[in-house]
Amino acid sequence: MNAAVTIGRTTFANPVLVASGTFEFGLKFPSVANRLGGVVTKAITMQARVGNPPPRICEFPGGILNSVGLENPGVEKFCTEIVPRTAKLKSRVVVNVAGFTVEEYGELAARLDSESVDALEVNVSCPNVKEGGALFGQQPQVVEAITALVRKETTKTIIIKLTANFVDPVETAKAAEAAGADGVTLINTLFGLALDENGRPFLGGRSGGVSGPALKPFALFCVDRVAAAVKIPIVGCGGIMNGQDALDFLSAGARMVQVGTASLVNPEAALEVWTGLKEYSARNRLTGWEQLVGRTRRHGGGESKSDVRS
Ligand SMILES: Cc1cc2nc3c(=O)[nH]c(=O)nc-3n(C[C@H](O)[C@H](O)[C@H](O)COP(=O)(O)O)c2cc1C
Structure with missing residues (x-):
């Protein structure tokens, strides 16, 4: 089976990516990066950022909270010092960009x-x-404005990474689609708070972002809902630890997946996810990913019921 997936003008050799912020720039483990569909870099901002004070990571039974605070070298240094090295990777390089104003x-x-x-x-x-x-x-009209501006400034493929924090991503995904996005990634971390034994915030940045297995059911719920509302490809993300998790995201409607927290535990996790998907496709003699993508809704039963079950 041809495993390649195309989003916008970019063709990825397979549907597995490493998620932003969890694999740096893919340069530490090129043997992993080169066998994936691609690497999503950590967030790049206009100016360099030192990030939040430590501690930046807090473990809990379902995953982790992080408050890295977008530490990065800034776009100029990224272009001059890092891009020449990432350009040598065999897989696709997707740059995660973050602004503090729409104009940025x-x-x-x-x-x-x-x-x-x-x-x-x-x-x-x-x-x-x-x-x-x-x-x-959190505001569909702002997502639309950012997407339209980015679309105007670049011919590259643009994928909008949506948040599901206090917002229905169906509305923001529709806004991104209307403004010319080639795809959307769902979801980023969810807000969280961890306390120390004295009741003080544990993380240096006070609150953090929840990631890991605890995120998966909600992320899957978001992908399933958004897949019914937009036509552009969805990149599923949130708690993917193995091939079965990735399969679930494809079934719910994602065309690609990202592996985040799992890589922090095992740098080869994304490769293992890819191996799991490949083995499934061989075992079931798949001829294309379209046989899997969105099959949850094709099984029926979702349309007539409320999406919010108690
Ligand atoms: C340590 C850490 C740093 C992250 N940094 C970024 C980032 O810079 N930009 C971004 O869009 N997402 C960032 N994320 C979110 C991940 O890319 C991903 O959306 C999230 O962790 C959910 O996936 P997971 O459960 O597989 O980790 C970060 C996550 C972690 C754990």
């Missing part, structure tokens, strides 16, 4: 347009500093 997203897209990277993943889970700090991705 446009500037990032314009700066990266001439670089040897394959696609942009637009991270709208950042606080809109000028407008009181709500996340850009």
